[in-house]
Amino acid sequence: MNITDVAREAGVSIATVSRVVNNNDYPVRPETRERVLDAVRRLGFRPNDLARGLLQKRTRTVGLIVPDLANPYYPEIARGVEDAASAELYAVVFCNTDRRADKSEHYVDTLLQKRVDGIIIAGGGTDFTHASTAFAEFGAPVVFIGRHRAGGHSVQIDNVAAARGATAHLAALGHREIAFVTGPLTLTSVQDRLAGYRAGLEAAGLGWDDRLVREGDFGERSGYTATQELLKHKPTAIFAANDLMGAGVLDRLEDDGVRVPQDVSIVGFDNTFLAALHHISLTTINQPRREMGRLALELLLERLDGRTAPVRRLTEPSLVVRDTTGPPR
Amino acid sequence: MNITDVAREAGVSIATVSRVVNNNDYPVRPETRERVLDAVRRLGFRPNDLARGLLQKRTRTVGLIVPDLANPYYPEIARGVEDAASAELYAVVFCNTDRRADKSEHYVDTLLQKRVDGIIIAGGGTDFTHASTAFAEFGAPVVFIGRHRAGGHSVQIDNVAAARGATAHLAALGHREIAFVTGPLTLTSVQDRLAGYRAGLEAAGLGWDDRLVREGDFGERSGYTATQELLKHKPTAIFAANDLMGAGVLDRLEDDGVRVPQDVSIVGFDNTFLAALHHISLTTINQPRREMGRLALELLLERLDGRTAPVRRLTEPSLVVRDTTGPPR
DNA sequence: CTGAAAGCGCTTACAG
DNA sequence: CTGAAAGCGCTTACAG
Numbered sequence: 001m002n003i004t005d006v007a008r009e010a011g012v013s014i015a016t017v018s019r020v021v022n023n024n025d026y027p028v029r030p031e032t033r034e035r036v037l038d039a040v041r042r043l044g045f046r047p048n049d050l051a052r053g054l055l056q057k058r059t060r061t062v063g064l065i066v067p068d069l070a071n072p073y074y075p076e077i078a079r080g081v082e083d084a085a086s087a088e089l090y091a092v093v094f095c096n097t098d099r100r101a102d103k104s105e106h107y108v109d110t111l112l113q114k115r116v117d118g119i120i121i122a123g124g125g126t127d128f129t130h131a132s133t134a135f136a137e138f139g140a141p142v143v144f145i146g147r148h149r150a151g152g153h154s155v156q157i158d159n160v161a162a163a164r165g166a167t168a169h170l171a172a173l174g175h176r177e178i179a180f181v182t183g184p185l186t187l188t189s190v191q192d193r194l195a196g197y198r199a200g201l202e203a204a205g206l207g208w209d210d211r212l213v214r215e216g217d218f219g220e221r222s223g224y225t226a227t228q229e230l231l232k233h234k235p236t237a238i239f240a241a242n243d244l245m246g247a248g249v250l251d252r253l254e255d256d257g258v259r260v261p262q263d264v265s266i267v268g269f270d271n272t273f274l275a276a277l278h279h280i281s282l283t284t285i286n287q288p289r290r291e292m293g294r295l296a297l298e299l300l301l302e303r304l305d306g307r308t309a310p311v312r313r314l315t316e317p318s319l320v321v322r323d324t325t326g327p328p329r
Numbered sequence: 330m331n332i333t334d335v336a337r338e339a340g341v342s343i344a345t346v347s348r349v350v351n352n353n354d355y356p357v358r359p360e361t362r363e364r365v366l367d368a369v370r371r372l373g374f375r376p377n378d379l380a381r382g383l384l385q386k387r388t389r390t391v392g393l394i395v396p397d398l399a400n401p402y403y404p405e406i407a408r409g410v411e412d413a414a415s416a417e418l419y420a421v422v423f424c425n426t427d428r429r430a431d432k433s434e435h436y437v438d439t440l441l442q443k444r445v446d447g448i449i450i451a452g453g454g455t456d457f458t459h460a461s462t463a464f465a466e467f468g469a470p471v472v473f474i475g476r477h478r479a480g481g482h483s484v485q486i487d488n489v490a491a492a493r494g495a496t497a498h499l500a501a502l503g504h505r506e507i508a509f510v511t512g513p514l515t516l517t518s519v520q521d522r523l524a525g526y527r528a529g530l531e532a533a534g535l536g537w538d539d540r541l542v543r544e545g546d547f548g549e550r551s552g553y554t555a556t557q558e559l560l561k562h563k564p565t566a567i568f569a570a571n572d573l574m575g576a577g578v579l580d581r582l583e584d585d586g587v588r589v590p591q592d593v594s595i596v597g598f599d600n601t602f603l604a605a606l607h608h609i610s611l612t613t614i615n616q617p618r619r620e621m622g623r624l625a626l627e628l629l630l631e632r633l634d635g636r637t638a639p640v641r642r643l644t645e646p647s648l649v650v651r652d653t654t655g656p657p658r
Numbered sequence: 659c660t661g662a663a664a665g666c667g668c669t670t671a672c673a674g
Numbered sequence: 675c676t677g678a679a680a681g682c683g684c685t686t687a688c689a690g
Binding site: 044046047048049050051053054059061068069070072074075076078079082083086089091092093094095096103106107109110111112113114115134137220224247248250251254273274277278279280290 | 373375376377378379380382383388390397398399401403404405407408411412415418420421422423424425432435436438439440441442443444463466549553576577579580583602603606607608609619
Binding site for chain 1: 677681
């Protein structure tokens with residue numbers, strides 16, 4: 001069942017069917033249009049997007065590459081991308097790399113062969129210069145979320161401002177011994193958060209203390225173990241570079257009988273699902289992830305036709321105060 | 330840059346290029362093959378899947394429709410589908426319906442126009458007979474996850490056995506007043522869980538007590554409010570039809586100073602991310618969601634060519650005992 | 659082993 | 675306002 005069948009059924013040429021189905025401003029006599037629409041309905045005709053894409057050189061499809069959709073950080077981003085895409089009549093193909101180079105390359109190949117109109121790459125940790133070059137050759141734009149890469153478009157929050165804000169919040173409550181559990185220091189976003197933490201300390205007239213900084217790996221367990229060591233140096237507040245580690249910090253404190261926030265305050269980062277759980281109720285930094293996904297998709301579509309200089313869009317972080325922060329004793 | 334360019338570069342016909350690129354067992358002289366592969370590399374040629382799909386009548390793409398990827402139940406399913414798909418060189422287009430009929434229809438249209446080879450629909454609550462018929466017309470299979478629908482392929486856990494097992498676990502610990510917070514009773518999976526709960530009570534020689542059963546909506550809040558009422562009837566254990574409500578139950582008990590599991594035990598359902606959090610550490614029923622996604626994709630691919638009777642695949646639930654269950658006082 | 663040619667299902671100048 | 679025809683980039687009988 002194709003356009004030829006519809007044309008025969010309606011007694012017109014396939015050109016006319018095409019014009020009616022595409023519903024552009026091309027002039028078609030009202031009666032003819034009706035006849036075609038009737039045939040379309042009777043036959044349940046749906047134009048083949050493959051044929052269309054072949055001709056028009058665009059597929060109304062974009063790729064979304066994430067490290068791992070099962071990580072609670074990514075689903076909101078995916079939703080944002082997908083929401084915006086479907087509003088623009090685009091479809092989204094998604095891919096999980098598990099941060100493995102071989103998988104990334106496999107997906108880049110797949111997406112390229114499918115001639116997606118562009119791709120969005122969320123999350124850091126893997127090298128995507130390969131992808132950027134390959135897509136550039138095809139004239140398809142690439143937008144990164146949560147990382148900035150020289151020469152690429154990107155959407156991310158202002159990590160420096162966010163971490164500065166979290167630190168300032170704690171300082172304003174009266175804390176002077178503020179510890180920080182970082183994420184993997186190879187990530188630019190983590191480096192930025194560390195810089196923001198440092199800036200926050202300075203702004204509050206507090207000194208930097210190496211012993212109060214521990215590198216984590218974004219896993220709950222690493223927040224737990226980092227806290228074990230940090231407790232030796234008696235911080236009154238612990239800032240974790242993501243919520244999951246924040247939950248680990250909370251765990252360790254409760255296991256030790258340290259009350260939160262009376263004895264020690266905690267601030268997380270991301271405002272994922274888990275921070276909002278009544279049981280954890282973690283004060284945290286909100287990253288508008290759905291918004292970021294949406295922005296990335298829009299940025300992508302704007303770049304579809306036209307080589308433009310790299311655009312870097314910063315979104316606004318905001319502090320969400322819940323039950324894990326209060327003044328020190 | 331297309332197959333013609335490669336053919337010119339290698340000094341052969343496009344037919345030969347096609348044969349080499351597709352690397353099937355069609356005989357090509359080794360030197361010729363080399364010459365073509367060189368040209369492919371030099372030019373960075375990637376065959377256009379649109380043209381291929383148009384000819385071969387298959388796109389190596391499947392659709393995945395979920396209510397809401399941001400709901401922690403779905404990402405694992407999505408990963409399972411995607412993992413299996415990429416292993417089979419398939420791509421996955423994903424769609425969120427928010428359980429809205431208009432969105433569902435929009436996606437069904439989109440996927441049909443893209444000529445996906447089949448679709449997987451996860452989650453209940455919306456009517457998809459429309460989709461089933463439309464896809465049937467195109468000869469594309471549909472597989473449901475987590476719901477059984479007369480006439481469709483499906484993958485789900487044995488909800489009856491799962492709920493029976495949870496109830497048996499509590500009864501074995503010595504509980505005799507076991508309450509149940511259901512999900513929306515319109516869902517067949519919830520009806521099955523209720524049946525399993527009833528069967529579990531009977532098997533343990535316990536009677537049914539209407540006052541110990543409350544309908545929830547799968548939200549954390551509804552677990553909280555249901556518990557408020559249930560407490561009047563002094564249950565020693567509360568079984569919730571999903572983890573999120575289980576967390577709500579836990580909340581309410583803690584707010585009332587009821588100790589878990591010393592005073593009241595709790596069992597959740599799904600074994601989502603949140604049940605594993607150290608803080609919640611909820612005894613729950615594991616649904617092998619990633620496995621279910623994988624199974625669904627495989628079931629789909631097996632049905633690609635060939636109308637077969639509906640296949641219903643049941644996966645094995647398992648009890649994950651954590652810290653919210655123990656003997657009654 | 660290799661190539662010329664038809665054709666997948668559309669869109670879009672071009673002609674009328 | 676309508677249609678005939680070319681062409682998007684491939685695969686695949688068919689012929690040699």
